[in-house]
Amino acid sequence: MSEISNQEQQGEYPSEDDNVGFNNYFAPLSKTYSENQLLQQKRYRSMMSAQKQDHEPPLRVSIQEPNKNPGSPNSNPYTPSTATPSSTHTYQNYPTRLSSSFSNTQQPTYDQYGRLIMSQTNEVIDHSRSHDAEKVVEVSPNERFARLNALLGKGAYKVVYKAIDREEGYEVAWNTIQAMPSLENQDLEHEIEILKSVRHPNIIAFHDAWYSNNEFVFVTELMTSGTLREYIRKLSLPNIKIVKRWSRQILKGLAYLHGHEPAIIHRDIKCDNIFINGAHGEVKIGDLGSADANAVERSTFMSTAKRYTVIGTPEFMAPEMYEEQGYNEKVDIYAFGMCLLEMATGEYPYGECRNAAQIYKKVTAGIKPECLKRIQKSEVLGVIDNCLGPEEERFVTSMISEIVDLVDYLTTLSTCRMSAQEILEHSFLAVEPDVVLLAADPTHVNLTLQVVFKGMDKLSVKFEFNAETDTAEEVVREMIDEQVLPDRYQHHITKEINRILRDLDKPSESEQADQVRRSVWRRESDIRSELEDARHDLEIASDHLHEIEKRCETLEIQALQSESKYREAMKQLREHGIALQGPQPNHIGRAGSVASSAVQSDAEELHSQASAHSPPGSPLHQPIAQIASGHLTAELSQVTPELIPKAQTISPSEQDSEKDSGALREALVSRILEEYSDDTTIDVFVRDCAVATHRNMDKALEWIKKLQNQDIMTVGDLRDLHDEDWAGIGLTVFALRALKNMLKGKKLAGQSVLPLNQAVASHNSSAPSSAGVGSP
Numbered sequence: 001m002s003e004i005s006n007q008e009q010q011g012e013y014p015s016e017d018d019n020v021g022f023n024n025y026f027a028p029l030s031k032t033y034s035e036n037q038l039l040q041q042k043r044y045r046s047m048m049s050a051q052k053q054d055h056e057p058p059l060r061v062s063i064q065e066p067n068k069n070p071g072s073p074n075s076n077p078y079t080p081s082t083a084t085p086s087s088t089h090t091y092q093n094y095p096t097r098l099s100s101s102f103s104n105t106q107q108p109t110y111d112q113y114g115r116l117i118m119s120q121t122n123e124v125i126d127h128s129r130s131h132d133a134e135k136v137v138e139v140s141p142n143e144r145f146a147r148l149n150a151l152l153g154k155g156a157y158k159v160v161y162k163a164i165d166r167e168e169g170y171e172v173a174w175n176t177i178q179a180m181p182s183l184e185n186q187d188l189e190h191e192i193e194i195l196k197s198v199r200h201p202n203i204i205a206f207h208d209a210w211y212s213n214n215e216f217v218f219v220t221e222l223m224t225s226g227t228l229r230e231y232i233r234k235l236s237l238p239n240i241k242i243v244k245r246w247s248r249q250i251l252k253g254l255a256y257l258h259g260h261e262p263a264i265i266h267r268d269i270k271c272d273n274i275f276i277n278g279a280h281g282e283v284k285i286g287d288l289g290s291a292d293a294n295a296v297e298r299s300t301f302m303s304t305a306k307r308y309t310v311i312g313t314p315e316f317m318a319p320e321m322y323e324e325q326g327y328n329e330k331v332d333i334y335a336f337g338m339c340l341l342e343m344a345t346g347e348y349p350y351g352e353c354r355n356a357a358q359i360y361k362k363v364t365a366g367i368k369p370e371c372l373k374r375i376q377k378s379e380v381l382g383v384i385d386n387c388l389g390p391e392e393e394r395f396v397t398s399m400i401s402e403i404v405d406l407v408d409y410l411t412t413l414s415t416c417r418m419s420a421q422e423i424l425e426h427s428f429l430a431v432e433p434d435v436v437l438l439a440a441d442p443t444h445v446n447l448t449l450q451v452v453f454k455g456m457d458k459l460s461v462k463f464e465f466n467a468e469t470d471t472a473e474e475v476v477r478e479m480i481d482e483q484v485l486p487d488r489y490q491h492h493i494t495k496e497i498n499r500i501l502r503d504l505d506k507p508s509e510s511e512q513a514d515q516v517r518r519s520v521w522r523r524e525s526d527i528r529s530e531l532e533d534a535r536h537d538l539e540i541a542s543d544h545l546h547e548i549e550k551r552c553e554t555l556e557i558q559a560l561q562s563e564s565k566y567r568e569a570m571k572q573l574r575e576h577g578i579a580l581q582g583p584q585p586n587h588i589g590r591a592g593s594v595a596s597s598a599v600q601s602d603a604e605e606l607h608s609q610a611s612a613h614s615p616p617g618s619p620l621h622q623p624i625a626q627i628a629s630g631h632l633t634a635e636l637s638q639v640t641p642e643l644i645p646k647a648q649t650i651s652p653s654e655q656d657s658e659k660d661s662g663a664l665r666e667a668l669v670s671r672i673l674e675e676y677s678d679d680t681t682i683d684v685f686v687r688d689c690a691v692a693t694h695r696n697m698d699k700a701l702e703w704i705k706k707l708q709n710q711d712i713m714t715v716g717d718l719r720d721l722h723d724e725d726w727a728g729i730g731l732t733v734f735a736l737r738a739l740k741n742m743l744k745g746k747k748l749a750g751q752s753v754l755p756l757n758q759a760v761a762s763h764n765s766s767a768p769s770s771a772g773v774g775s776p
């Protein structure tokens with residue numbers, strides 16, 4: 001027997017280390033059991049915390065329960081307004097609870113304030129929680145328990161005080177009943193020993209009992225929050241989660257009692273006899289005063305003795321208890337059904353009845369309490385219906401005796417009242433176990449897993465699992481075959497083990513977080529370096545742009561110089577007559593071609609630089625390269641080669657007309673040099689500019705559109721533009737330069753400095769064909 005089991009037998013408390021809570025209380029037992037399993041060389045360890053007691057002798061009540069004194073007030077100091085049902089209902093014909101074991105010779109008496117007068121001393125006990133509430137009033141015969149001057153509550157039969165267990169240092173409940181036992185002392189002691197042996201986290205522990213001075217005293221575990229009935233009233237209506245939690249605990253207690261051999265039947269299950277420790281939500285069955293380990297025998301005995309017809313509280317009594325045909329532990333399940341009804345509705349069952357006779361009629365006629373109709377949830381209704389339904393054995397017996405046909409028999413069997421354990425396993429209350437990973441080696445191959453059944457008081461299985469050689473299916477099957485795991489959880493536990501195996505394959509949460517952090521950092525740094533690269537490219541590109549612009553300026557200057565040289569040459573031509581021969585034309589031609597080739601070579605160099613540094617497809621550099629290499633060279637090559645041959649071919653007869661044409665040309669040039677007035681439309685100006693720069697009309701229209709989109713409608717608007725405005729227009733550098741030059745050229749007109757291309761273009765476009773002067 002394990003350490004805890006020995007403690008149980010001795011009726012001792014859990015050790016201090018166990019911290020009183022029942023979960024802790026049962027932990028050492030679990031451990032011991034698992035070690036036993038290991039000794040059996042199984043790889044799993046089964047931890048049973050609630051073991052059945054071996055064949056306990058029949059348990060019988062050893063306390064007297066006097067007839068209820070209708071006049072006795074319910075003076076529970078905690079809930080003065082919620083009288084116990086046995087106090088609120090005055091039954092004419094049925095005593096609330098009756099016992100076969102004791103005669104009813106004495107009743108408690110009260111003073112005018114409802115205070116109990118202890119019969120043996122007639123001493124008035126102060127119920128108030130006065131300053132001397134901690135004062136020791138009396139001690140137990142063995143001196144272990146000391147009753148304090150603090151009343152915990154008073155029921156129809158008991159007065160309960162706070163007391164101290166001086167051996168263990170715990171507070172306990174000191175229950176007193178005014179009674180005179182009719183049983184032999186030997187029987188009394190025997191039954192007290194049995195009550196002491198009843199140990200379960202959901203049953204109030206019974207520590208000791210004695211009889212002295214016409215009073216029966218027993219010491220039990222102290223519960224901090226009163227009865228479940230009082231507590232339900234406090235919560236107004238507990239939610240379904242709480243109801244389930246309470247139900248589970250009550251049923252576990254019942255399953256434990258009913259698991260005794262023979263079964264211990266409580267016989268007075270009701271919310272008044274279920275106590276609660278509110279701080280931990282612990283619920284425990286108390287008041288085992290009516291409990292009986294051999295109810296069938298007892299009830300047979302009682303029916304022959306015909307002393308009492310009813311045992312229990314009418315509202316909670318199963319029909320078979322009324323009928324005196326014998327009953328078994330299923331009467332507690334019926335009573336539990338009524339408790340569940342009360343928990344779920346907050347109403348006392350059969351509250352519609354005025355007396356016990358009415359209840360009796362209804363119960364025996366199979367009429368259910370009114371409040372059952374108010375249950376909405378079908379799962380709750382299903383459980384209550386089953387609890388209040390017919391009990392199996394009685395029906396089988398009666399059916400056999402009446403030879404009912406087999407189909408009816410089977411149908412009835414399927415609806416018979418479930419056992420406490422069956423209700424616990426019913427889907428309404430069943431809680432699927434957890435599977436947890438206790439340990440894993442670094443390779444995630446050797447794992448230690450544990451199946452934990454919630455509540456800790458049932459079963460927990462620990463086992464080794466090799467991820468390489470085992471499969472979840474096989475291991476679970478094996479444990480079920482070994483009856484270590486219940487069959488019904490096969491699917492769930494297999495699924496959970498597989499989930500753990502899958503999770504192990506995945507990186508841990510911190511690893512995942514690390515990965516995310518790293519990838520974010522990588523993305524950030526990638527973006528940052530891309531940005532840096534782009535910035536660097538931009539700087540290079542803008543450097544090149546400036547360089548190219550400078551080259552353009554230089555080229556322009558060179559072009560202007562070439563032009564002035566050309567003009568000079570033309571002037572000399574005119575001065576020296578028309579019949580120029582020999583080296584002069586060559587000289588002139590050389591001058592022109594020198595200028596042209598200088599510009600051209602610059603342009604070509606520029607072009608090659610621009611294309612070398614331009615990123616592929618760059619819109620910036622391509623036009624500049626074109627300007628530099630294409631247009632300027634084209635302009636020069638157009639001018640000099642065309643005009644020089646003309647000059648060479650001027651005949652003497654044409655010298656006069658040359659003079660005329662020179663005048664004409666001067667006139668034309670001066671016309672061209674006339675400044676565009678501010679109100680000249682952008683359309684006219686840009687078309688001229690396009691022509692002057694050898695751009696086709698499509699290009700001109702494109703420029704016009706862009707300018708007009710910026711609200712630049714006239715030459716005046718253009719003149720108002722600042723450098724940054726020009727940059728914002730969105731035209732290519734060439735187009736901007738062409739437009740600017742056109743404007744600049746006009747301004748320079750007064751100084752007779754005109755960009756070559758404009759002059760030639762204007763001349764070409766506006767000179768009448770009849771002028772005969774070098775018109776192309």
Ligand SMILES: Nc1ncnc2c1ncn2[C@@H]1O[C@H](COP(=O)(O)OP(=O)(O)OP(=O)(O)O)[C@@H](O)[C@H]1O
Nearest residue numbers: 084152153154155156157158160173221222223272
């Ligand atoms: N173990 C306990 N811990 C704390 N308080 C208790 C305990 N047992 C009883 N009480 C208090 O004493 C009151 C009376 O107890 P109880 O209801 O068991 O008496 P009773 O005479 O059996 O009443 P009834 O038969 O009408 O239910 C309870 O309402 C509760 O407040």
